[in-house]
Amino acid sequence: xxxxxxxxxxxxxxxxxxxxxxxxxxxxxxxxxxxxxxxxxxxxxxxxxxxxxxxxxxxxxxxxxxxxxxxxxxxxxxxxxxxxxxxxxxxxxxxxxxxxxxxxxxxxxxxxxxxxxxxxxxxxxxxxxxxxxxxxxxxxxxxxxxxxxxxxxxxxxxxxxxxxxxxxxxxxxxxxxxxxxxxxxxxxxxxxxxxxxxxxxxxxxxxxxxxxxxxxxxxxxxxxxxxxxxxxxxxxxxxxxxxxxxxxxxxxxxxxxxxxxxxxxxxxxxxxxxxxxxxxxxxxxxxxxxxxxxxxxxxxxxxxxxxxxxxxxxxxxxxx
Amino acid sequence: xxxxxxxxxxxxxxxxxxxxxxxxxxxxxxxxxxxxxxxxxxxxxxxxxxxxxxxxxxxxxxxxxxxxxxxxxxxxxxxxxxxxxxxxxxxxxxxxxxxxxxxxxxxxxxxxxxxxxxxxxxxxxxxxxxxxxxxxxxxxxxxxxxxxxxxxxxxxxxxxxxxxxxxxxxxxxxxxxxxxxxxxxxxxxxxxxxxxxxxxxxxxxxxxxxxxxxxxxxxxxxxxxxxxxxxxxxxxxxxxxxxxxxxxxxxxxxxxxxxxxxxxxxxxxxxxxxxxxxxxxxxxxxxxxxxxxxxxxxxxxxxxxxxxxxxxxxxxxxxxxxxxxxxxxxxxxxxxxxxxxxxxxxxxxxxxxxxxxxxxxxxxxxxxxxxxxxxxxxxxxxxxxxxxxxxxxxxxxxxxxxxxxxxxxxxxxxxxxxxxxxxxxxxxxxxxxxxxxxxxxxxxxxxxxxxxxxxxxxxxxxxxxxxxxxxxxxxxxxxxxxxxxxxxxx
Numbered sequence: 145x146x147x148x149x150x151x152x153x154x155x156x157x158x159x160x161x162x163x164x165x166x167x168x169x170x171x172x173x174x175x176x177x178x179x180x181x182x183x184x185x186x187x188x189x190x191x192x193x194x195x196x197x198x199x200x201x202x203x204x205x206x207x208x209x210x211x212x213x214x215x216x217x218x219x220x221x222x223x224x225x226x227x228x229x230x231x232x233x234x235x236x237x238x239x240x241x242x243x244x245x246x247x248x249x250x251x252x253x254x255x256x257x258x259x260x261x262x263x264x265x266x267x268x269x270x271x272x273x274x275x276x277x278x279x280x281x282x283x284x285x286x287x288x289x290x291x292x293x294x295x296x297x298x299x300x301x302x303x304x305x306x307x308x309x310x311x312x313x314x315x316x317x318x319x320x321x322x323x324x325x326x327x328x329x330x331x332x333x334x335x336x337x338x339x340x341x342x343x344x345x346x347x348x349x350x351x352x353x354x355x356x357x358x359x360x361x362x363x364x365x366x367x368x369x370x371x372x373x374x375x376x377x378x379x380x381x382x383x384x385x386x387x388x389x390x391x392x393x394x395x396x397x398x399x400x401x402x403x404x405x406x407x408x409x410x411x412x413x414x415x416x417x418x419x420x421x422x423x424x425x426x427x428x429x430x431x432x433x434x435x436x437x438x439x440x441x442x443x444x445x446x447x448x449x450x451x452x453x454x455x456x457x458x459x460x461x462x463x464x
Numbered sequence: 465x466x467x468x469x470x471x472x473x474x475x476x477x478x479x480x481x482x483x484x485x486x487x488x489x490x491x492x493x494x495x496x497x498x499x500x501x502x503x504x505x506x507x508x509x510x511x512x513x514x515x516x517x518x519x520x521x522x523x524x525x526x527x528x529x530x531x532x533x534x535x536x537x538x539x540x541x542x543x544x545x546x547x548x549x550x551x552x553x554x555x556x557x558x559x560x561x562x563x564x565x566x567x568x569x570x571x572x573x574x575x576x577x578x579x580x581x582x583x584x585x586x587x588x589x590x591x592x593x594x595x596x597x598x599x600x601x602x603x604x605x606x607x608x609x610x611x612x613x614x615x616x617x618x619x620x621x622x623x624x625x626x627x628x629x630x631x632x633x634x635x636x637x638x639x640x641x642x643x644x645x646x647x648x649x650x651x652x653x654x655x656x657x658x659x660x661x662x663x664x665x666x667x668x669x670x671x672x673x674x675x676x677x678x679x680x681x682x683x684x685x686x687x688x689x690x691x692x693x694x695x696x697x698x699x700x701x702x703x704x705x706x707x708x709x710x711x712x713x714x715x716x717x718x719x720x721x722x723x724x725x726x727x728x729x730x731x732x733x734x735x736x737x738x739x740x741x742x743x744x745x746x747x748x749x750x751x752x753x754x755x756x757x758x759x760x761x762x763x764x765x766x767x768x769x770x771x772x773x774x775x776x777x778x779x780x781x782x783x784x785x786x787x788x789x790x791x792x793x794x795x796x797x798x799x800x801x802x803x804x805x806x807x808x809x810x811x812x813x814x815x816x817x818x819x820x821x822x823x824x825x826x827x828x829x830x831x832x833x834x835x836x837x838x839x840x841x842x843x844x845x846x847x848x849x850x851x852x853x854x855x856x857x858x859x860x861x862x863x864x865x866x867x868x869x870x871x872x873x874x875x876x877x878x879x880x881x882x883x884x885x886x887x888x889x890x891x892x893x894x895x896x897x898x899x900x901x902x903x904x905x906x907x908x909x910x911x912x913x914x915x916x917x918x919x920x921x922x923x924x925x926x927x928x929x930x931x932x933x934x935x936x937x938x939x940x941x942x943x944x945x946x947x948x949x950x951x952x953x954x
Contacts, residue, residue: 461739
């Protein structure tokens with residue numbers, strides 16, 4: 145497979161995952177505003193911005209709907225939902241012959257829906273209707289991807305983009321919330337805090353899945369354990385890294401690329417860490433330190449994927 | 465000027481607006497009698513209820529849209545895609561006419577390849593004064609870098625698309641040779657595929673010669689041009705990328721041939737060897753079917769601002785490590801001023817008379833001919849020599865006095881840059897109209913010629929239609945469409 149093609153596939157799914165995550169965060173936090181809470185609106189929305197990596201051009205000005213409007217539609221911010229979807233489509237368009245017609249049509253429809261929405265001025269109620277349609281659009285694309293595209297090298301690159309983005313976004317979100325913990329990790333949260341933590345779980349579609357494992361009794365320790373180390377939940381960091389590692393292995397087998405030791409070592413090590421560590425190890429290291437290490441490793445893996453498959457130097461390639 | 469059909473046909477409601485003029489009509493003879501090969505077509509069309517034809521037209525539209533045979537319209541709504549306009553009725557060409565076309569095109573491509581080899585080597589034809597030296601050297605597509613360079617099998621033009629017209633007499637003549645990066649072949653193939661499904665009975669009854677082997681023949685041609693010592697050559701199609709209007713065609717051909725579609729940034733040149741970057745490392749490239757113009761193909765050798773090409777590609781080519789199809793510098797042979805000399809070129813190299821004639825052409829660099837043209841601008845068609853796609857053209861009879869004045873100044877400022885031809889009444893073929901009737905529209909014909917170890921011309925080509933009533937411009941950028949072309953076996 146051409147390096148350029150794998151690059152475009154990687155970013156198509158990465159941008160879509162990012163759009164979905166952003167939209168879900170906005171949707172959840174708009175919902176939280178409806179209830180009386182000790183958490184001020186400013187603190188809550190600053191937290192959203194931090195969880196999105198403080199996107200450039202966008203600042204909290206005191207109006208939640210203005211902020212949501214900007215995070216959805218600001219043409220100047222590369223992180224806005226509309227720009228994520230435009231970038232995903234641009235990447236897919238350049239490899240039109242590599243993806244299925246169904247994928248292209250889904251993505252195109254999502255793009256047209258979001259572009260149309262941009263031109264309309266939204267009220268709070270309309271946002272509540274609009275945001276879930278974006279999530280639906282991304283889900284449809286993923287469904288069609290899994291059922292119409294061969295699960296060969298190209299599909300694996302889509303997986304790499306998606307799960308690397310998911311692992312990073314979840315680690316960043318957990319790190320931001322970690323700074324808000326005010327009581328001991330084993331203690332149940334009180335009624336005022338409860339909503340905030342449900343919000344965090346919902347931001348990862350994890351509330352119902354969490355309850356199935358631990359019941360609705362929320363403690364920080366369990367929430368962290370669930371989102372960080374659960375092997376079966378598709379939005380947990382461990383699950384994402386498992387999938388990532390599996391896809392990297394599959395790509396290596398299909399491409400016969402030789403120069404992969406460092407990439408497989410780093411990704412394998414992260415995977416092993418998450419498989420064998422227990423939540424007590426996380427607390428021993430300090431959750432903030434642990435999460436930031438995961439973020440660094442994800443970034444490192446991204447660089448190595450580029451080095452091995454996309455922007456490798458001609459000299460190393462010829463030496464093989 | 466125009467006459468209606470005899471009663472027998474004019475009472476047919478489908479033909480109510482069909483009239484004849486001095487142009488050759490593909491369906492009716494001069495006296496309004498139907499040409500034998502069109503009888504069955506007309507009978508089938510007349511027997512179908514009008515709604516049925518509309519329904520089939522709609523079916524074909526949807527088919528084009530679903531296959532993504534579209535071009536992108538930029539404007540208010542970003543990314544609107546429209547289908548390439550086409551006409552449902554096939555254009556029929558008798559086996560006899562085709563046989564002549566085939567021989568004529570083979571003769572022409574053979575002579576033009578010999579001409580290119582000569583121009584870039586000894587220059588015998590220039591020394592003998594058959595083609596004036598200054599016309600060749602002043603051609604904007606002449607590439608002095610090609611001097612003395614050996615190309616595989618001496619084939620410069622591997623893929624050509626030659627535009628033919630049919631004159632009032634019924635004779636096919638050559639309007640222009642496209643020897644650089646001719647496009648449109650994917651429309652030829654898709655028109656056929658859609659039409660087969662839209663009018664299957666008609667298709668079967670006609671005994672149409674197949675064209676589906678084009679991509680296989682193209683692949684064979686490219687393979688036969690591989691550098692020596694590369695028995696299993698790796699072949700790629702080089703596209704300028706997604707913003708090129710022919711991008712659909714590039715993806716289509718690459719897919720049909722099963723070869724990699726690459727952009728300039730996918731290629732790496734090291735030690736004069738061309739590689740493509742893949743996830744499995746660098747893979748050597750032997751033959752490049754390039755759909756990028758000369759100027760943009762290598763920023764080191766040609767336009768430094770080009771981001772479409774690959775730096776160092778020309779040196780790899782010079783070193784004989786990679787084949788480009790078509791070769792560099794083929795544009796010197798399809799320059800519109802050189803075109804005027806093609807009959808002499810054929811006589812010079814092959815000692816034969818041209819089988820397909822040229823359209824009469826005035827060279828404006830010649831003072832006498834220029835004088836004549838400037839006095840008759842309202843009757844002639846003036847074309848810029850290096851342009852294509854219907855741009856840089858003056859159609860005398862349809863022009864305003866200001867346009868003629870503008871061209872007069874352009875010609876006087878740079879006569880070498882222009883040629884003139886009489887305004888031709890080229891042939892008209894029946895076309896299906898919105899209201900369900902049939903009317904004639906002007907058509908041309910672009911067959912595709914492949915030249916590798918042998919010459920292959922699939923029977924047919926792209927028939928382009930000037931869809932607007934009375935229009936003489938068939939280019940898709942200017943309101944033209946296309947239709948399927950059936951070459952009949954007997």
